[in-house]
Amino acid sequence: MEPAIKFIGKIQSALKNIEDCPLQGAENAPEVTIIISPEFIEGIKDLAAGQEVLLLTWLHLADRTVIKCYPWHNYDAPFMGVFSTRSPDRPNPIGVHPVKILSVSANGIIKVSGLEALDQTPVIDIKPVLKK
Numbered sequence: 001m002e003p004a005i006k007f008i009g010k011i012q013s014a015l016k017n018i019e020d021c022p023l024q025g026a027e028n029a030p031e032v033t034i035i036i037s038p039e040f041i042e043g044i045k046d047l048a049a050g051q052e053v054l055l056l057t058w059l060h061l062a063d064r065t066v067i068k069c070y071p072w073h074n075y076d077a078p079f080m081g082v083f084s085t086r087s088p089d090r091p092n093p094i095g096v097h098p099v100k101i102l103s104v105s106a107n108g109i110i111k112v113s114g115l116e117a118l119d120q121t122p123v124i125d126i127k128p129v130l131k132k
Helices: 038-044
Strands: 009-012 032-036 052-058 094-104 109-112 122-128
Touching (some): 032 038
Antiparallel strands (some): 052 094
16 A cells, blocks of 8 residues: 655645746745645644744646656756756655745744745645754
């Protein structure tokens, strides 16, 4: 039996089309809202504004058949194996996004800094960034 991924929430973003998305969050990605599903709200109670986290998403519009692609939309470069790139098109389209929490509400709403994910992208997990 294959393990099932439980989505813990969804992204609300001004980015509605793939063409609107920057390649990385640092490239003028908008602030977004994460809506945590009610059954997972207890799990965010210790998150706080100013904290840096890794947001894991399921890139639901990705092409899961891609094994080779161009790096960074550089169509003059040779094809590369997808696992050497940050392409959203891949067999398991998991997005990893370093973001800063701007606010957290008791009702499961988290606002974060620039995030290049599309509106309605499912959220898989949130993990703290560990600093030495």
